[in-house]
Amino acid sequence: MAFFRNATSVIDAIETFFNTVDQGVLVFKEGVSNYLHGNQEAFSNNIAMMAKLEADADDLRRDIENKLYAHSLMPQIRGDILRLLEEMDNIIDTAKKNLFQFDVEVPNIPAELNQDFVLLTDMCVSSVSAVIPAARAYFRSPETVKDQIHRVYFYEKEADKLADALKRKAFRQMQGLRLSEKFHLRYFTLHIETVSDTAEKVADLLSIMAIKRSI
Amino acid sequence: MFFLFLTSGLFLGWSLGANDAANIFGTAVGSKMIRFHTAAIIAGIFVIIGATAQGSGTTHTLSQLGSVDAVAGAFAVSLSAGIVIFFMTKYLLPVSTTQAIVGAIIGWNIFTGHTTDLSLLLTIVSSWITSPIIGAIFSAILFILLRMLLKRLQIHIIILDVYIKWALIIVGAFGAYSLGANNIANIIGVFVGSAPDVVIDFGLFSLNGAQVLFLLGGIAIAIGIFTYSRKLMIEVGNGIMALSAEAAIAVVLAQALVLFVFSSTAFSGLLKNIGLPAVPLVPVSSSQVVVGAIMGIGLVKGINEIRFKTIRGIALGWVLTPVFAGLISFLALFFVRNLFNLNVGSELNGTVAGTAISPAVIESLPQTSRHINLIWPGISLMVLLVLSAVVIYSFRQQKRRLVAEKELLEKEKQYNISQHALTNSEIRTVQLENVYLQNEVENKRKELINYALSIIEQKEYFEKISENLRSLINEKGPEVKDEKLKKLEVEVRQRMSFNDKVEEFNIRTERMHKDFMGRLTQLYPVLSANDIKLAVMLRLGISSKEIATLLNISPKSVEINRYRLRKKLGLGKGANLTQFINNI
Numbered sequence: 001m002a003f004f005r006n007a008t009s010v011i012d013a014i015e016t017f018f019n020t021v022d023q024g025v026l027v028f029k030e031g032v033s034n035y036l037h038g039n040q041e042a043f044s045n046n047i048a049m050m051a052k053l054e055a056d057a058d059d060l061r062r063d064i065e066n067k068l069y070a071h072s073l074m075p076q077i078r079g080d081i082l083r084l085l086e087e088m089d090n091i092i093d094t095a096k097k098n099l100f101q102f103d104v105e106v107p108n109i110p111a112e113l114n115q116d117f118v119l120l121t122d123m124c125v126s127s128v129s130a131v132i133p134a135a136r137a138y139f140r141s142p143e144t145v146k147d148q149i150h151r152v153y154f155y156e157k158e159a160d161k162l163a164d165a166l167k168r169k170a171f172r173q174m175q176g177l178r179l180s181e182k183f184h185l186r187y188f189t190l191h192i193e194t195v196s197d198t199a200e201k202v203a204d205l206l207s208i209m210a211i212k213r214s215i
Numbered sequence: 216m217f218f219l220f221l222t223s224g225l226f227l228g229w230s231l232g233a234n235d236a237a238n239i240f241g242t243a244v245g246s247k248m249i250r251f252h253t254a255a256i257i258a259g260i261f262v263i264i265g266a267t268a269q270g271s272g273t274t275h276t277l278s279q280l281g282s283v284d285a286v287a288g289a290f291a292v293s294l295s296a297g298i299v300i301f302f303m304t305k306y307l308l309p310v311s312t313t314q315a316i317v318g319a320i321i322g323w324n325i326f327t328g329h330t331t332d333l334s335l336l337l338t339i340v341s342s343w344i345t346s347p348i349i350g351a352i353f354s355a356i357l358f359i360l361l362r363m364l365l366k367r368l369q370i371h372i373i374i375l376d377v378y379i380k381w382a383l384i385i386v387g388a389f390g391a392y393s394l395g396a397n398n399i400a401n402i403i404g405v406f407v408g409s410a411p412d413v414v415i416d417f418g419l420f421s422l423n424g425a426q427v428l429f430l431l432g433g434i435a436i437a438i439g440i441f442t443y444s445r446k447l448m449i450e451v452g453n454g455i456m457a458l459s460a461e462a463a464i465a466v467v468l469a470q471a472l473v474l475f476v477f478s479s480t481a482f483s484g485l486l487k488n489i490g491l492p493a494v495p496l497v498p499v500s501s502s503q504v505v506v507g508a509i510m511g512i513g514l515v516k517g518i519n520e521i522r523f524k525t526i527r528g529i530a531l532g533w534v535l536t537p538v539f540a541g542l543i544s545f546l547a548l549f550f551v552r553n554l555f556n557l558n559v560g561s562e563l564n565g566t567v568a569g570t571a572i573s574p575a576v577i578e579s580l581p582q583t584s585r586h587i588n589l590i591w592p593g594i595s596l597m598v599l600l601v602l603s604a605v606v607i608y609s610f611r612q613q614k615r616r617l618v619a620e621k622e623l624l625e626k627e628k629q630y631n632i633s634q635h636a637l638t639n640s641e642i643r644t645v646q647l648e649n650v651y652l653q654n655e656v657e658n659k660r661k662e663l664i665n666y667a668l669s670i671i672e673q674k675e676y677f678e679k680i681s682e683n684l685r686s687l688i689n690e691k692g693p694e695v696k697d698e699k700l701k702k703l704e705v706e707v708r709q710r711m712s713f714n715d716k717v718e719e720f721n722i723r724t725e726r727m728h729k730d731f732m733g734r735l736t737q738l739y740p741v742l743s744a745n746d747i748k749l750a751v752m753l754r755l756g757i758s759s760k761e762i763a764t765l766l767n768i769s770p771k772s773v774e775i776n777r778y779r780l781r782k783k784l785g786l787g788k789g790a791n792l793t794q795f796i797n798n799i
Binding site: 010011014077139 | 246247248366369370371372373374376377459460
């Protein structure tokens with residue numbers, strides 16, 4: 001049946017898209033860690049990998065969009081689904097942008113802050129890792145979405161706290177740093193934090209979408 | 216003559232198709248899951264099948280209520296129902312074809328003196344009340360089951376969408392079948408008593424007079440669907456779809472089941488066989504069943520807000536529609552009999568309404584009837600239909616092709632226009648470039664002439680110097696020699712004014728500030744060429760000392776020139792000359 005064949009191909013594309021986003025944030029986490037520990041070669045590999053994954057995610061999103069319209073699939077909720085995919089795509093875009101900023105701006109991060117940055121990145125990546133199963137759940141059992149997204153909100157709040165602590169540490173305790181360096185650190189903290197903010201946005205969207213499906 | 220009278224029934228069928236198809240396929244069409252034409256074809260086909268195959272049960276009940284045995288009477292009854300529906304729809308009052316036809320039949324009973332079977336009337340009226348309630352129960356149960364099933368199966372939303380699409384088509388087809396089966400009695404029921412005594416053989420199947428009327432009624436409904444239901448389908452569809460696709464399936468299926476239950480002789484017989492009370496085979500209002508079904512879904516979802524206004528409106532329709540239809544029917548029958556002198560039905564004072572036509576009679580093919588063989592005409596018709604379909608399809612394809620070609624031509628035209636515009640602008644650019652190049656050539660020519668003249672002048676000058684020096688060498692008197700040397704020195708110094716360079720500079724500045732010079736001359740015609748030259752130099756930010764060198768005059772003279780320029784420009788004491796010039 002052509003209808004089912006088309007539907008299955010879209011499902012496969014969505015699954016691959018989610019996997020790509022998941023891999024993207026993992027590479028981001030690894031990239032930040034490699035940068036902090038001075039593993040330049042590994043960091044360069046992470047950047048190349050990130051660029052590829054981001055491009056793949058973009059292609060997949062466009063492919064899904066085309067298929068949904070071409071085969072007139074889900075005319076009522078198509079808009080919601082495409083918005084969800086766009087927001088998910090924003091996550092990998094943000095992660096890529098952040099990693100590239102590390103590469104371009106080469107921020108001077110004191111070794112005392114390495115652990116804080118690793119923790120912050122880890123928390124942000126956890127929020128994304130929590131939102132992906134929730135997004136998958138929307139497609140099969142929307143009633144479980146709510147049970148899954150509370151983890152995203154938790155990780156996002158934790159990331160906020162860590163970022164706040166990091167900024168305080170940089171500005172109040174690191175007297176040896178110049179003001180410009182402190183500003184630079186603050187920007188990078190904000191950049192990393194954006195990843196969990198984007199995940200939170202996806203969680204908000206998913207929550208509304210799940211309610212809409214239950215009405 | 217019979218077919219002329221039948222038109223009122225067919226009109227009723229057309230309006231039923233236009234209004235009620237939205238309850239069946241509204242969801243699928245309104246949500247753009249299937250195209251209107253596909254929905255209309257499926258609904259049309261299944262309405263005709265339902266009407267022809269299963270329309271006898273409800274017809275029998277209506278004929279029990281009042282067996283209209285004269286075609287003119289049937290016409291008046293059907294027309295009265297049509298008029299009531301038209302006006303009540305116009306004034307947005309809830310109306311049902313069933314209630315209108317029942318009222319009109321009672322009007323006929325009263326006019327012809329037949330007694331109405333009150334217990335049967337009670338059964339019919341109670342079905343109007345019970346059908347939305349049953350619809351609510353069915354839809355609630357179906358919705359709960361569907362929800363449980365979906366929860367358990369956890370089907371991917373995209374696969375589910377495909378299932379829903381097909382489910383809506385299948386359920387819609389079933390709904391159309393049930394609508395035809397249940398509501399055909401409203402349209403054709405009153406004419407069945409006067410149906411022509413014929414059997415038409417279509418080869419694969421044969422139809423008696425009553426069934427032919429059902430077929431015609433079904434076709435009228437199908438035409439109503441095709442011609443007039445699109446807008447309503449989209450409107451109602453969007454309204455129902457606001458629930459969710461699963462709920463919409465439950466609503467449409469519940470409606471189809473209710474209509475089926477109230478029209479199926481087989482189901483009624485089955486219930487009777489297992490010792491349960493038989494369901495009365497009564498035509499019910501599909502719209503009211505849908506309202507009940509939607510309320511059933513609302514109750515399952517825990518929405519306590521029951522629209523009492525809607526219920527009150529429906530209840531009002533239960534009373535108003537039959538009363539109006541009865542009155543109009545009575546009046547119509549009076550006019551038809553007294554004005555046109557036509558028989559509107561047998562008059563039997565005080566007896567129970569005429570002979571009811573049983574479903575078995577409707578479905579039988581009596582041997583005594585006139586047999587009409589339509590095998591070959593039927594085959595010809597089918598061939599004709601297929602050919603027409605092929606012709607229409609190829610015509611459409613050609614039309615599409617032509618439209619595409621037209622679009623292509625339009626695009627090519629647009630492309631040519633833009634190309635033309637581009638070429639024109641290119642030509643203009645080239646022309647401007649030519650003018651610029653001509654000016655360049657002219658300037659170069661001037662420069663060359665100046666250069667040549669300068670060479671000649673310099674040659675002549677140096678020849679003169681050489682001659683003077685030679686005469687100096689030959690000079691004997693030292694005093695005269697000194698005097699001549701001084702004179703020569705002054706001459707050489709005067710010559711050091713770098714005339715050619717200054718001239719070149721002037722040409723260049725003139726070229727660069729052509730627009731500015733134009734504006735300045737236009738605004739201040741009193742300015743001399745030297746004033747303009749000075750203004751240009753000031754605009755370039757050249758200091759007075761530098762200007763003095765360039766113009767080969769003393770700085771004092773530059774100051775005087777500046778003063779004159781200020782005066783001519785009308786500047787006050789505090790005004791900045793350079794700033795003023797820059798602002799021009």
